[in-house]
Amino acid sequence: xxxxxxxxxxxVSRRQFASVAAAAAAGFLLTACGPRxxxxxxPDRLRKAIGDWEREYKEKYGRDVRVSDVGPMPGVLFAYxxxxxxxxxxxxxxxxxxxxxxQSREPQVQWIRVLSMNKDKGxxxxxxxxxxxxxxxxxxxxxxxxxxxxHCRNPPCTKVCPTGATWTExxxxxxxxxxxxIGCRCCMAxxxxxxxxFNWTAPxxxxxxxxxxxxxxxxxxxxxxxxxxxxxxxxxTRAGRYPACVEVCPTGARKFGNxxxxxxxxxYILENKxxxxxxxxxxxxxxxxxxxxx
Amino acid sequence: MRRIAVLLGFAAAxxxxxxxxxxxxxxxxxxxxxxxxxxxxCRGTAAVRPxxxxxxDLRVEVPPPPFSDGIFPCTSCHNKDMPANRTRRQLSxxxxxxxxxxxxxxxxxxxxxDADQRDQLHLASGEPVPFEExxxxxxxxxxxxxxxxxxxxxxxxxxxxNGAKRYLLCVHCHSPHQPHFKPMAPTAxxxxxxxxx
Amino acid sequence: xxxxxxxxxxxxxxGRVVSRGGRMYWTWIAxxxxxxxxxxxxxxxxxxxxxxxxxxRDQVSWGFYIGNFTFLVGVAAAAVVLVIPAYVYxxxxxxxIVIFGELLAVSAITMCxxxxxxxxxxxxxxxxxxxxxxxxxxxxSILAWDMVVLNLYFAVNFxxxxxxxxxxxxxxxxxxxxxxxxVLLSIPMAIGIHTVTAFLYNGLAARPYWNSSILAPQFLxxxxxxxxxxxxxxxxxxxxxxxxxxxDEAIWKxxxxxxxxxxxxLFLHGAEAFKEYYSNTEHLLYTxxxxxxxxxxxxxxxxxxxxxxxxxxxLVLFIVPRTRTNWVTLxxxxxxxxxxxxIEKGMGLIIPGLTPDTLGEIYEYYPTVTxxxxxxxxFAVGFLVFTLMLKVAVPIVLGELTLRRMTSxxxxxxxxxxAPAAAH
Numbered sequence: 001x002x003x004x005x006x007x008x009x010x011x012v013s014r015r016q017f018a019s020v021a022a023a024a025a026a027g028f029l030l031t032a033c034g035p036r037x038x039x040x041x042x043p044d045r046l047r048k049a050i051g052d053w054e055r056e057y058k059e060k061y062g063r064d065v066r067v068s069d070v071g072p073m074p075g076v077l078f079a080y081x082x083x084x085x086x087x088x089x090x091x092x093x094x095x096x097x098x099x100x101x102x103q104s105r106e107p108q109v110q111w112i113r114v115l116s117m118n119k120d121k122g123x124x125x126x127x128x129x130x131x132x133x134x135x136x137x138x139x140x141x142x143x144x145x146x147x148x149x150x151h152c153r154n155p156p157c158t159k160v161c162p163t164g165a166t167w168t169e170x171x172x173x174x175x176x177x178x179x180x181x182i183g184c185r186c187c188m189a190x191x192x193x194x195x196x197x198f199n200w201t202a203p204x205x206x207x208x209x210x211x212x213x214x215x216x217x218x219x220x221x222x223x224x225x226x227x228x229x230x231x232x233x234x235x236x237t238r239a240g241r242y243p244a245c246v247e248v249c250p251t252g253a254r255k256f257g258n259x260x261x262x263x264x265x266x267x268y269i270l271e272n273k274x275x276x277x278x279x280x281x282x283x284x285x286x287x288x289x290x291x292x293x294x
Numbered sequence: 295m296r297r298i299a300v301l302l303g304f305a306a307a308x309x310x311x312x313x314x315x316x317x318x319x320x321x322x323x324x325x326x327x328x329x330x331x332x333x334x335x336c337r338g339t340a341a342v343r344p345x346x347x348x349x350x351d352l353r354v355e356v357p358p359p360p361f362s363d364g365i366f367p368c369t370s371c372h373n374k375d376m377p378a379n380r381t382r383r384q385l386s387x388x389x390x391x392x393x394x395x396x397x398x399x400x401x402x403x404x405x406x407x408d409a410d411q412r413d414q415l416h417l418a419s420g421e422p423v424p425f426e427e428x429x430x431x432x433x434x435x436x437x438x439x440x441x442x443x444x445x446x447x448x449x450x451x452x453x454x455x456n457g458a459k460r461y462l463l464c465v466h467c468h469s470p471h472q473p474h475f476k477p478m479a480p481t482a483x484x485x486x487x488x489x490x491x
Numbered sequence: 492x493x494x495x496x497x498x499x500x501x502x503x504x505x506g507r508v509v510s511r512g513g514r515m516y517w518t519w520i521a522x523x524x525x526x527x528x529x530x531x532x533x534x535x536x537x538x539x540x541x542x543x544x545x546x547x548r549d550q551v552s553w554g555f556y557i558g559n560f561t562f563l564v565g566v567a568a569a570a571v572v573l574v575i576p577a578y579v580y581x582x583x584x585x586x587x588i589v590i591f592g593e594l595l596a597v598s599a600i601t602m603c604x605x606x607x608x609x610x611x612x613x614x615x616x617x618x619x620x621x622x623x624x625x626x627x628x629x630x631x632s633i634l635a636w637d638m639v640v641l642n643l644y645f646a647v648n649f650x651x652x653x654x655x656x657x658x659x660x661x662x663x664x665x666x667x668x669x670x671x672x673x674v675l676l677s678i679p680m681a682i683g684i685h686t687v688t689a690f691l692y693n694g695l696a697a698r699p700y701w702n703s704s705i706l707a708p709q710f711l712x713x714x715x716x717x718x719x720x721x722x723x724x725x726x727x728x729x730x731x732x733x734x735x736x737x738x739d740e741a742i743w744k745x746x747x748x749x750x751x752x753x754x755x756x757l758f759l760h761g762a763e764a765f766k767e768y769y770s771n772t773e774h775l776l777y778t779x780x781x782x783x784x785x786x787x788x789x790x791x792x793x794x795x796x797x798x799x800x801x802x803x804x805x806l807v808l809f810i811v812p813r814t815r816t817n818w819v820t821l822x823x824x825x826x827x828x829x830x831x832x833x834i835e836k837g838m839g840l841i842i843p844g845l846t847p848d849t850l851g852e853i854y855e856y857y858p859t860v861t862x863x864x865x866x867x868x869x870f871a872v873g874f875l876v877f878t879l880m881l882k883v884a885v886p887i888v889l890g891e892l893t894l895r896r897m898t899s900x901x902x903x904x905x906x907x908x909x910a911p912a913a914a915h
Binding site: 037124125128130156159162163164165180181182183185186190191192193194196198199201202224227282283284 | 543616694
Binding site: 296297300304306486487489490 | 679
């Protein structure tokens with residue numbers, strides 16, 4: 001009796017062991033070969049993924065596309081400065097950003113939002129109007145505060161993401177892995193600056209307006225159901241160029257550079273100008289500094 | 295016994311949660327007074343970018359000045375056949391299209407344009423400066439703007455944040471005769487969020 | 492007979508029981524199936540076009556689905572209102588019915604998980620949250636915490652009820668060593684799931700309306716009145732359609748506990764309102780949008796005052812012993828509690844938290860027909876799960892559905908089993 005009992009027990013445990021081992025092996029294979037977060041993807045897998053994307057976009061838009069995989073430069077921490085005494089609300093930055101970063105034209109997605117505020121009230125979001133449409137800017141009694149991702153040093157958005165689809169790169173740019181994001185929109189609730197935008201329906205981008213110079217963490221066309229935001233033109237800045245908004249601004253209100261370089265215009269601004277941060281009490285520590293140049 | 299077990303359960307959950315609150319917090323706020331970032335080496339707000347030495351090359355590479363068509367060189371008209379008239383007056387024969395709105399109460403044409411070398415401007419000291427270096431002239435009165443412009447903080451620059459940058463002249467954005475930055479038409483306002491039909 | 496064989500009998504027996512019922516039962520099932528079908532069709536539309544078919548936009552990025560999710564987490568947590576008197580204080584009248592609280596918890600968590608699924612932009616990627624193939628941002632992300640504790644709570648309750656019912660079905664008493672620790676664990680877990688859900692909002696500094704310490708206690712208070720409200724309806728229904736004996740004292744005690752919870756709920760709301768109106772900072776905007784409207788935007792104001800009135804009415808009806816023990820006023824009170832808490836937790840928490848948005852813009856959100864249909868479908872799934880579980884649980888607890896009864900008519904050489912013991 002006892003032996004029978006033992007044999008049956010052993011048989012069950014052997015079966016259990018085999019099934020557990022098989023599950024573990026399958027798990028290992030899937031983890032090794034399955035989709036990975038771009039945060040920790042090994043370089044060879046990344047190059048393969050880039051090849052796949054370039055083929056996919058060429059097929060979709062009929063144009064040759066280049067997706068860069070350039071990583072952060074050592075000794076670089078990007079920062080941005082915006083001169084509130086120069087911005088006149090002309091919105092050329094919004095336009096340039098949309099063109100450079102392959103944002104959806106329909107539904108309209110715009111990473112930069114220019115707020116018109118009342119000079120008598122100062123920076124007061126309860127009195128801000130992004131829909132101003134006068135014949136000419138600046139309007140009397142108004143000043144303009146463009147907002148986009150502040151690339152905070154203490155970002156509330158990367159903290160709340162349940163899947164780790166958004167993180168801060170070593171050069172300070174907060175990026176999103178569009179293929180990992182599940183679209184829960186926690187980050188949008190967490191962002192105090194309204195910087196994150198969701199693809200509520202499939203983005204429409206005319207093929208002739210596609211910017212074919214892309215970065216895998218930047219301006220690749222996004223799918224439906226994921227979050228996107230300003231990446232400080234990672235495809236340009238990691239190649240040493242200014243973001244598109246900085247270059248296009250006709251009043252020269254936008255400044256960009258390496259915060260760690262003592263000779264950069266950013267450091268000059270931080271050392272010599274009256275600088276302020278939006279919603280500073282929230283301790284997000286933005287790397288986007290507003291200043292009065294006059 | 296059960297009640298103790300339940301209380302212990304709460305205590306364990308609470309301890310676990312407080313650890314999360316601590317790790318999830320991130321960086322503590324900076325102490326009062328030191329709220330600006332100051333990566334090493336830090337020179338603080340008192341530091342001012344050193345002025346280039348007097349003998350150093352003050353020239354900044356810029357695109358050509360935005361002359362109106364046919365207006366330059368000035369000496370094609372202002373030559374020995376047209377002697378200089380230094381009387382401060384309202385011009386009536388030529389250049390009547392220029393309405394001076396640049397401290398017109400105290401300044402007139404020859405305060406900037408050189409009467410003897412018509413293809414140049416001149417500083418307060420009388421030193422002539424070419425049109426390509428007109429920033430030195432503007433910088434006499436607008437010193438802070440000039441300093442900021444040299445640092446790249448005033449005015450538009452394109453190029454590389456870690457390499458070559460291209461400056462513009464003051465006059466590329468500010469007409470020297472009516473320097474106030476002109477209002478412009480904004481591009482279209484964003485669409486308001488709409489419920490799907 | 493092996494455990495697999497016994498369990499198969501259990502499943503077959505359950506299947507037989509749910510497929511037999513009166514006219515009321517089948518009408519109810521048919522209604523639920525219609526709502527589920529409508530929900531599935533609406534959701535298919537949402538899956539093909541995208542979340543743009545809802546009224547959510549960048550300015551108000553969470554809406555009806557998440558509001559319902561929050562409310563239902565509270566309902567799930569409310570099982571603890573029965574578990575504490577039953578298991579910690581050993582109070583017999585509630586001891587007899589505690590299983591219904593656990594079944595409600597299972598159904599509510601099912602609905603919660605479904606609401607999260609219909610709300611995410613990429614439900615095909617939900618596995619991204621599950622290790623080892625995915626990556627879970629634990630412990631920094633509170634939503635990650637929420638997923639962990641919700642699934643754990645579901646598992647705990649599911650294991651407990653399945654074990655108890657299966658054991659009762661086979662005529663054996665449940666294993667105290669397994670059940671009691673799990674049930675005691677479910678008490679801090681119930682508090683935990685709703686605290687974690689509250690922290691989800693509480694931790695967002697960007698939303699001053701939510702970023703208040705009072706949120707977690709207030710969530711718990713409103714959970715402890717809204718969950719039992721459904722239970723009270725169900726218990727009265729069970730008394731009417733089955734032979735199950737539920738003592739009046741059990742029902743009245745639950746109502747009394749709900750009264751205290753409602754008092755705390757209203758007190759905490761009052762404390763929030765005081766802080767906003769008296770301090771009169773810019774943060775008052777969100778509360779003002781809820782109670783008074785701003786600049787001609789008034790969509791939520793009727794909801795705000797309905798919620799307050801319903802909650803106050805419920806408090807009065809439950810606090811006064813005479814109205815608490817009168818069946819008519821008791822049921823009015825239950826309805827008022829449920830409706831009041833539903834409005835205040837659903838629309839009254841999410842929408843004012845996001846309106847005006849972080850840049851001061853007011854986009855007036857109210858759900859579209861698609862959202863209503865999908866939500867109704869999810870509720871119907873939850874109610875269906877609850878109905879089917881009750882249909883199985885009640886006969887088992889009453890001793891009508893047992894292995895002995897199943898097998899005595901099938902084969903006479905079934906193994907001898909001890910006489911059926913009481914369910915608890």
